[in-house]
Amino acid sequence: MATETTGRINDHVAAEDIALQGVLEALVDPVRRSIVRQLADAERDIACGTFDINVTRSTSAHHFKVLRRAGIIRQHYxxxxxxxxxxxxxLDRAYPGLLDAVIDAARREAAAEPGRDASSAQGRRSPAVSRSSR
Amino acid sequence: MATETTGRINDHVAAEDIALQGVLEALVDPVRRSIVRQLADAERDIACGTFDINVTRSTSAHHFKVLRRAGIIRQHYxxxxxxxxxxxxxLDRAYPGLLDAVIDAARREAAAEPGRDASSAQGRRSPAVSRSSR
DNA sequence: CCATTAGGTCGATGACTGTCAAACTTGATA
DNA sequence: TATCAAGTTTGACAGTCATCGACCTAATGG
Structure with a gap:
């Protein structure tokens, strides 16, 4: 068989259990917001490894887990x-207009900032850049 | 004279300098989101001390400062x-639909949660509740 | 002038979180 | 089977933040 979903389940949250607090906490991080924007612009499923984010695989896995548990993305192998x-x-049913507003804002943010990768947009947050040596 | 604005200026951010990151960081806190909701429901200026939030005056001052510096509220003495x-x-000009979406969501959040004060809505965040004695 | 009222500032503190490296799991492939 | 590729998990670390108490500032009113 070719493109069949394998096992390895994920803990997806039910639609009615999507919490505003969790959604906002997920969207406040620039890297995750960039993931959401790329996903919205693609309108086709994207593999974790092909996103334009400047973090290691472990950090990437963390961000995708936060997005999934907030109910913002769905994942399957x-x-x-x-x-x-x-x-x-x-999301539109739970919080009408919220996702669109954030995505639109993130699009303009990304368009205005010519930063070559997504995570560098807007500075603030993501303090790890200051890790000089080590 | 009666209702005249006194000195004591505030560092209000220019409309074109309102940053998405700052707005989201401000709105991610339940206490601040409650302040914004109460302000939206009142449609009249409200004094800092008359908000229904369960924090000390120093913490309150902190939250209002965050909201002001994010460009979400305007203050005058x-x-x-x-x-x-x-x-x-x-805000509507900078990020169309964003404030309305969050306020609507916060309204339903507040209506669903009968918690007598705003800061107790939705659990998550605000870990200070766990400060038992001392 | 003094008390009151409204609020702000200043550390300190505890909790959370984004980040990484290293080691592991799982499916595909040579 | 051995290897590789894609992700996950764990532990450590550092930075950020909400919170408080204590003290300070500014305007008002007796």
Missing amino acids: VGTVKLNSLRRAD | VGTVKLNSLRRAD
């Missing part, structure tokens, strides 16, 4: 590749 | 009283 999609309908 | 208002127009 195809072979060793994990594909991501936005839970647009669920 | 009248005597010793500091009045607050939402910067609706500025």
Whole structure:
């Protein structure tokens, strides 16, 4: 068989359990907001490894877990590749206009900032850049 | 003279300098989100001391400072009283739909949670509740 | 002038979180 | 089977932040 979903389940939250606090906490991080924007612009499932974010794989895994547990993305495996999609309908029903507003804002943010990668947009947050040596 | 604004200036941010990161960071805190909601529901300037939030005056001052520096509220003194208002127009122009979406979500959040004060809504964040004795 | 009222500032503190490296798991492939 | 590729998990670390108490400032009113 070719593109069949394998096992390895994820703890997806039910649509009615999506909490505002969790959604905002997820979207406040620039890296995660960039992931959401790229997902919204693609309108096709994207593998975790092909996002334009400047962090290590372990940090990436952390961000995707936060987004999934907040109810913002849905994930499923195809072979060793994990594909991501936005839970647009669920979010629009729970918090109408919120996702669109943030995505629109993030788009303009990304367009205005010519920073070559997504995570460098807007400075603030993500203090790890200050880790000089070591 | 009666209701005239006194000195004591505040560092209000220019409308074009309102940053998405700052706005989201401000709105991610339940106490601040409650302040914004109460302000949106009142449609009249409210004094800092008359908000329904369960924190000390110093913590309250901190939250109002964050909101002001994010560009979400405008403040001005009248005597010793500091009045607050939402910067609706500025925010709507900078990030259309964002404030409304968050306020709507916060309203339903507050309506669903019968918690007698605002800061107890939604659990998460605000870990200070765990400070038992001392 | 003194008390009161409204609020701000200043550390200190505890909790959370974003980051990384290292070691591990799982499916595909040579 | 051995290897590789894609992600995950764990532990450590450093930075940020909400919170408080204590003290200070400014305007008002007796």
